[in-house]
Amino acid sequence: MYGLQAISAHNGWAISVVGITIVFTGLVLLSLSIAQLHKILDLWENRHNLGSLKERLLKKNQPEKILSFTEQQKESAKQFKLLARTMDDSFALPKLLRLAEVSGLNAPHSSLALLLESGIIKSEESGFFTWDREMFMKIVQ
Amino acid sequence: METLFIDFFQNTGIFLCDYRNIIMIIVGSIFIYLGIAKHYEPLLLVPIGFGMLVGNIPVFEGLGLGIYENNSVLHYLYYGVTQGIYPPLIFLGIGAMTDFSTLLARPVLMLLGAAAQAGIFITFLGALALGFAPNEAASIGIIGGADGPTAIFLTAKLAPTLIGPIAVAAYSYMALVPVIQPPIMRLLTTRKERLIRMEEPREVSKREKMLFPIIAFLLCCFLAPAALPLLGFLCFGNLLKEAVVTERLAVAARNAIIDTVTILLGLTVGASTQGNVFLTSSSVGIFFLGAISFCIATAAGLIFAKIMNLFLKTKINPLLGAAGVSAVPDSARVVQMVGQREDPTNFLLMHAMAPNISGVIGSALGAGVLWSFIR
Numbered sequence: 001m002y003g004l005q006a007i008s009a010h011n012g013w014a015i016s017v018v019g020i021t022i023v024f025t026g027l028v029l030l031s032l033s034i035a036q037l038h039k040i041l042d043l044w045e046n047r048h049n050l051g052s053l054k055e056r057l058l059k060k061n062q063p064e065k066i067l068s069f070t071e072q073q074k075e076s077a078k079q080f081k082l083l084a085r086t087m088d089d090s091f092a093l094p095k096l097l098r099l100a101e102v103s104g105l106n107a108p109h110s111s112l113a114l115l116l117e118s119g120i121i122k123s124e125e126s127g128f129f130t131w132d133r134e135m136f137m138k139i140v141q
Numbered sequence: 142m143e144t145l146f147i148d149f150f151q152n153t154g155i156f157l158c159d160y161r162n163i164i165m166i167i168v169g170s171i172f173i174y175l176g177i178a179k180h181y182e183p184l185l186l187v188p189i190g191f192g193m194l195v196g197n198i199p200v201f202e203g204l205g206l207g208i209y210e211n212n213s214v215l216h217y218l219y220y221g222v223t224q225g226i227y228p229p230l231i232f233l234g235i236g237a238m239t240d241f242s243t244l245l246a247r248p249v250l251m252l253l254g255a256a257a258q259a260g261i262f263i264t265f266l267g268a269l270a271l272g273f274a275p276n277e278a279a280s281i282g283i284i285g286g287a288d289g290p291t292a293i294f295l296t297a298k299l300a301p302t303l304i305g306p307i308a309v310a311a312y313s314y315m316a317l318v319p320v321i322q323p324p325i326m327r328l329l330t331t332r333k334e335r336l337i338r339m340e341e342p343r344e345v346s347k348r349e350k351m352l353f354p355i356i357a358f359l360l361c362c363f364l365a366p367a368a369l370p371l372l373g374f375l376c377f378g379n380l381l382k383e384a385v386v387t388e389r390l391a392v393a394a395r396n397a398i399i400d401t402v403t404i405l406l407g408l409t410v411g412a413s414t415q416g417n418v419f420l421t422s423s424s425v426g427i428f429f430l431g432a433i434s435f436c437i438a439t440a441a442g443l444i445f446a447k448i449m450n451l452f453l454k455t456k457i458n459p460l461l462g463a464a465g466v467s468a469v470p471d472s473a474r475v476v477q478m479v480g481q482r483e484d485p486t487n488f489l490l491m492h493a494m495a496p497n498i499s500g501v502i503g504s505a506l507g508a509g510v511l512w513s514f515i516r
Contacts, residue, residue: 002272012269012278016262019510026364026506027255027499030357031248037349037356038245 066138067118074140076111077120079103081136084121090128093121157199161416169193169411175316182316182471185289188404189312192411208412219409222304225297227406228290229374234399235469235501236378237391241353243495246342249449250461250492254499256445257465260285260438261507268430273423276300279511281427284311285434286504287318287466291371293410295508299515305413306424310431312410318471319478321432322439326463326479329443334450335483337458339492347383354379361506368509372502438466442496457492464493467500 001009043050069077083099084091093112100108115121120136121129150156172190176183195215200206208215221227244251265282273281276299283292284307292311296304314321327335358376362369381391413419442465450456460480464472473493480489 003270006272007266007269010269010275010278012266012275015275015511015514016266019265019507019514020259020262022365022510023258023503023506024252024255026361027251027503029364030360030502031251031499033356033360034245034349034353035248037352038343038346041346041348041352 067114069114069118069139072106073111073114076106077115077136077140079105080111080115081131084131090124090126090130092127093129096121096129152201154199157201159199159416161420162197162199163416165193165197165414165416165419168414169197172313172411181319182312184403185312185407186316188407189309189411192408193414194411195408196412196415207415208409209415209418215409215412218405219413221402221405222293222308222409222413223297223301225294225370227402228294228297229370230398230402231290231406232371232375232505233378233394234402236354236375236380237382237394238399239379239382239469239498240494241350241379241498242345243342243491244498245345245349245353247492247495249453250457250495251499252449253442253446253462253465253496254467254501254503255465256462257438257442257467257496257500258286258503258507259441260434260436260466261504261511263437263441264430264434265511267433268426271426271430273426274300275515277303277423279515280307281430282434283307283504283508283511284314284427284431285438285466286500286507287311287315287435287438287468287472288501288504289315290406291467291504291508293406294371295512298512303423303427305410305415305419306427307431308410309414309419310428312407313428314431314435315468315471318466318468319475321435322463322466322472322475323479325436325439326443326460326475329440330447330459332483334447334459335480336487337456338484338487339458339461339489340455342491347385350383351380354383357502361502365506365509365513367513368505371505371508375501375505435466439463439472442466458487458489460489461493461496464495464497465500465503467497467504469497469501470494472500473497 007013080096080100083096083103087096097108097112100112105111118135118139120132120139122132123129169190172186172193175181176186176190196208202210205212207213208219210216261282264285265278268278268281269275280292280296280300280303283295286292289308289311293304293308296307354376358372361372378391378394381387381394442462443459444462446457446459446462450459458480460476464476466472473490476493477488477490480487
């Protein structure tokens with residue numbers, strides 16, 4: 001018997017498909033398990049610090065507190081946004097405050113404090129500040 | 142006195158010689174030449190080549206000289222081949238000399254070793270289509286794994302009469318890796334792909350290396366218990382190496398044991414290629430299918446690497462796919478060679494060792510699976 005007939009008669013198709021599937025499954029499982037191995041070992045080596053790690057994880061998983069703004073505060077935030085747009089991506093806070101005062105914005109100090117508290121204005125390590133568009137969208141719009 | 146002289150003459154090799162013995166002696170001499178002059182797998186080709194000379198000296202039956210005579214020395218040594226004793230011992234040595242760091246650093250490369258095993262199963266189908274029995278077809282297909290000990294082991298279990306041609310085909314193609322693989326690699330990859338540089342692998346801890354052989358053994362052997370003799374010895378050898386406290390045993394496994402077994406295996410496999418047994422139409426078919434199997438395995442690894450690149454953020458050099466066949470470390474060396482032809486400052490050898498080693502595990506798993514299906 002030759003050809004496709006011989007393959008079918010000896011169950012060749014099934015043996016090949018199942019065979020390659022088993023080989024693949026074996027190596028995929030092995031690959032997945034050894035990919036996690038160093039993480040498990042890290043955990044094991046730092047098992048004494050697991051408490052603080054748990055705290056950090058909990059903190060990380062806690063939902064971000066999003067402040068709710070009044071209509072007036074929202075309006076003030078929109079005006080600050082326009083001012084921030086006239087500046088570079090990273091800006092100095094006193095400069096923004098001065099601009100707000102010059103522009104005649106209502107209660108610039110407390111508005112700025114609110115924007116900082118809500119995370120719309122974020123500080124950088126360099127001492128400058130940036131405008132977080134995503135946070136602004138979440139809170140104001 | 143004249144009768145004695147005639148009797149003696151009738152027992153000489155010159156009188157008993159057959160054209161098939163001459164052909165095999167020429168083939169054996171070519172093997173020795175390739176091993177010594179061209180450095181193609183000398184540790185394998187020289188013993189096999191000399192074994193061919195030993196096996197093709199014509200002797201008359203009854204003296205207990207030939208490898209197929211029950212009471213001959215060669216027959217006892219050949220017992221290690223026919224009973225599948227030598228291959229696990231070779232795997233022990235391979236395990237004791239292999240560093241699995243690159244595999245542990247980038248486990249995703251293991252999939253390339255799995256993909257290359259497609260050659261085994263496609264050739265199995267091809268051999269069935271050409272009229273070979275399932276046990277013979279499985280033994281022929283395993284040549285695509287490019288792993289001599291695995292091919293011998295499976296053939297000893299499934300089709301002992303084909304050990305000679307299959308072992309010679311497997312080792313010949315392993316030796317010819319630098320000749321067979323590069324054209325396929327260039328054909329299936331673009332220059333741009335061959336120039337891809339691999340990311341530096343992460344540092345792997347000693348504890349990871351120590352745990353790997355245990356995890357690999359348990360996982361693979363629970364899945365395919367028939368792979369136990371090969372994978373068990375491979376992982377045990379590696380554990381001896383990584384455990385540090387068993388360094389003496391590891392040294393014995395990677396030096397004395399593997400060297401002794403390689404000599405015995407090479408010599409007896411070579412000697413089993415007696416012209417009248419070896420030069421048959423099925424041997425020609427085995428060589429033909431073995432070459433196809435090897436080419437398919439190489440191509441499957443390369444194509445799978447290209448497919449992986451469609452999904453990976455950090456692209457891998459698809460040449461690594463060719464190292465999925467388990468000719469350790471030859472196919473990894475070929476990847477390095479082909480990669481450096483395009484960019485001499487691109488070092489792929491270390492990365493290619495990962496699919497290469499997973500190819501060894503994959504082909505042992507493949508052999509185990511075939512053995513359990515076709516008992």
